[in-house]
Amino acid sequence: MIHEDELKQGPRIGPRLDVGAVGTLSAMAGMREEWDALLDASNAGPFNAWEWLYPWCRRIAPERRPLVLTARDAAGTLMGLLPLGLETRLVMGVPVRRLGFLGESHVGSDYLDVVARRGAERAVAASFARILASLRESWDVLDLTDLREDSTTVDVLRSVFSEHDVRLSERYVCPYDVLESRGSFDAFLKRTGRRDNYLRRRKWLERQEGYRIERTESPDALAGPMTDFFRLHSARWAVDGGSQGIKGTGVESFHRDATQLLAERERLRLYTMKVGGRAVASVYGIVHGDAFIYFQSGYDPEWSHRSVGLVLVGETFKDALESGLTEYDFLRGTESYKSDWVTKQRRTVSVRVHGGSKAGRWYTRAEELARKGRNAAKQVLPGTWVEKVRRLRRRRAAVH
Known part of the structure; x- marks a missing residue:
């Protein structure tokens, strides 16, 4: 288990940044004004907003513990934050401690990332990556989904963690245009x-x-x-x-x-x-x-x-x-009507980092086996049946 005090008492990262954490929903509720000011001073995407992530914690994942990492300069000014959540998933009887973005599921949050003041993106991302590396025995897998493919965070994670521990995968194509x-x-x-x-x-x-x-x-x-x-x-x-x-x-x-x-x-x-x-x-x-x-x-x-x-x-x-x-963004999805209106595309990626235990690798392996099983079923079933199964799943999900 990652404790808030471990992060608060962690080493000073870089010449001017101290890393801390907010570990409760009530404390996160009090961050709105400071969070908004930081987002306005950053290049981070819209779904990193407090107004999006706080209700996500309340309505979508109330069981997940917020773990919002913060980076402050010597004057105490908030320079960056990394909005994470901590959960334990039971995979074939094996408990896996998973860190992931707040807002990562159910609501289509593209461009999730570290939120940092313009010009400080690399220093802030590095401070978070290094503190997570120092505490890697406290988590099994770090999943950062739907970052922009040009995100500084991706490069930083690759530099702080070994190549063997970091996996990068493609996610979505997001059509957009410059007006x-x-x-x-x-x-x-x-x-x-x-x-x-x-x-x-x-x-x-x-x-x-x-x-x-x-x-x-x-x-x-x-x-x-x-x-x-x-x-x-x-x-x-x-x-x-x-x-x-x-x-x-x-x-x-x-x-x-x-x-x-x-x-x-x-x-x-x-x-x-x-x-x-x-x-x-x-x-x-x-x-x-x-x-x-x-x-x-x-x-x-x-x-x-x-x-x-x-x-x-x-x-x-x-x-x-x-x-x-000056920009119009359709977000994820390559539906034909989007390409009739806009001409550019950007992509999102996901990064998985394995922690210091075997559970994270077991989790990845279990996912790979499940994916292979689904792909095999698609090859056996006729195309019409595959679509029927998809529709049935959507109907069941809608009911629940």
Whole structure:
């Protein structure tokens, strides 16, 4: 077991950084103001925000112990943090002590990483890596998932731990694009694959009675739009066996909390398209720095032939440009509609580091055997049956 006092009394790492830890949810709750200031002074991604990770701990993984490493300079200023959680997994009767990112599961958190002030990324990541190395007998495996492939943290872990102990694996492709500063929406449309269809569909919708698009940002106005979003998201995925992105009441409760907190920070943009007073499409977006983050969406299947989802996505691009944002990020997934709007891609990776015991390697081996078994089953089953199994699993997950 890793104790908070071990980290607080650990050696000074580097000339100016001291490593400590926050090990309870109540202590983490009190970090919001300082955490927000650090995130604003960093290049870290949107899902490293306190407003995302604190409700994740409460709603998604209340049994997991937070272990948020902190790095401070000689004046006590917070220079960086590493939001981890500690859990014990029983793998074929063997207990495995696992450290992983807070926010790593259930809610689609891309670009998780060390949060560090600009210019101090390497020094902060190195301080955390070295303290974890000094305490490696207290954990069996360190799993850092969904970092950007160019993350400094990846290089630092490879330099601090032996090559034999570090495993790197690819995760997701994240389509995005850079928006021209002060560029017009018409100019943007001309270089997309959706221009003609978007303009035609929007023109038809604009002729319908009660057509409008609402943008909700106020924390006091979220209840109705979020209810519409959940309904439309569920309806869109119902024919495919249920959503992989938002499934279960716990995840919905998380998003209720997170959107409220993000709105308090003026980071949320929730778009709702209405026709005749009824919501027919919704986009859940996050503003992070100069970027618009397209997180999730939904639409009424009865309106799919009118391309309401397409039109609403186009309107989010228009709004981003008019707001002066310079990046639009679709996050994970290579769905064809994304490549019609954007032209660039970035990738995420995961890093696994084995600790000082045999349990971590046993855990990795068990995972590899399970993966081989799943792949063998896919080869035996016809493609249609594989999809049926996937849909059944999604339905069961949605129920629970």
